[in-house]
Amino acid sequence: QTVVTQEPSFSVSPGGTVTLTCALSSGSVSTSYYPSWYQQTPGQAPRTLIYSTNTRSSGVPDRFSGSILGNKAALTITGAQADDECDYYCVLYMGSGSWVFGGGTKLTVL
Amino acid sequence: QLHLQESGPGLVKPSETLSLTCTVSGGSISSIDYYWGWIRQPPGKGLEWIGSFYYSGNTYYNPSLKSRVTISVDTSKNQFSLKLSSVTAADTAVYYCARIVRDGLCYFDFWGQGTLVTVSS
Numbered sequence: 366q367t368v369v370t371q372e373p374s375f376s377v378s379p380g381g382t383v384t385l386t387c388a389l390s391s392g393s394v395s396t397s398y399y400p401s402w403y404q405q406t407p408g409q410a411p412r413t414l415i416y417s418t419n420t421r422s423s424g425v426p427d428r429f430s431g432s433i434l435g436n437k438a439a440l441t442i443t444g445a446q447a448d449d450e451c452d453y454y455c456v457l458y459m460g461s462g463s464w465v466f467g468g469g470t471k472l473t474v475l
Numbered sequence: 476q477l478h479l480q481e482s483g484p485g486l487v488k489p490s491e492t493l494s495l496t497c498t499v500s501g502g503s504i505s506s507i508d509y510y511w512g513w514i515r516q517p518p519g520k521g522l523e524w525i526g527s528f529y530y531s532g533n534t535y536y537n538p539s540l541k542s543r544v545t546i547s548v549d550t551s552k553n554q555f556s557l558k559l560s561s562v563t564a565a566d567t568a569v570y571y572c573a574r575i576v577r578d579g580l581c582y583f584d585f586w587g588q589g590t591l592v593t594v595s596s
């Protein structure tokens with residue numbers, strides 16, 4: 366079964382830059398997997414940040430950006446703010462109407 | 476504005492069937508532009524895609540849950556439902572319904588608020 370791996374946790378200083386990644390258990394992540402990224406604060410439904418690798422969802426600040434780095438999908442946060450401290454999930458489209466979620470990254474801003 | 480609302484029992488006994496409904500307002504589940512799906516999140520853990528459907532009637536399930544999951548649709552009520560059979564404590568989770576954009580984008584753009592289902596006797 367396909368496994369999508371994210372860093373379990375990451376820490377960034379306020380104002381700093383952090384890149385979270387999303388890897389496949391077998392093979393490389395490419396744009397063909399339409400990677401998307403979601404932000405989730407405790408007790409809330411996920412919020413869409415990035416879709417189709419690098420397109421920001423409506424209302425998402427431009428300090429959030431998506432890309433392919435090497436063989437992984439990546440979410441970069443530039444100028445991290447205190448309210449960026451939450452969980453981030455990547456999702457890959459596996460084709461035939463199916464998706465796989467990564468395990469999520471808990472981001473700490475301190 | 477699109478709105479999705481999950482509903483159903485918050486407590487289910489082990490070995491029984493979990494049943495949830497997602498009511499959609501502000502958009503049609505018969506739209507050719509979208510899939511619709513279910514996702515769950517056990518307490519303190521990550522998100523897991525359960526399954527999705529397309530208006531044509533095609534359904535798609537997570538292989539790890541496929542033997543226990545059924546997604547059905549009631550277009551007259553603009554609702555879709557989830558049934559998960561033979562539940563155990565491991566199925567305790569917040570269950571979300573969501574809309575999924577098709578056409579080369581393939582992402583979850585609208586989510587319900589989620590509903591907690593606890594499996595316990």
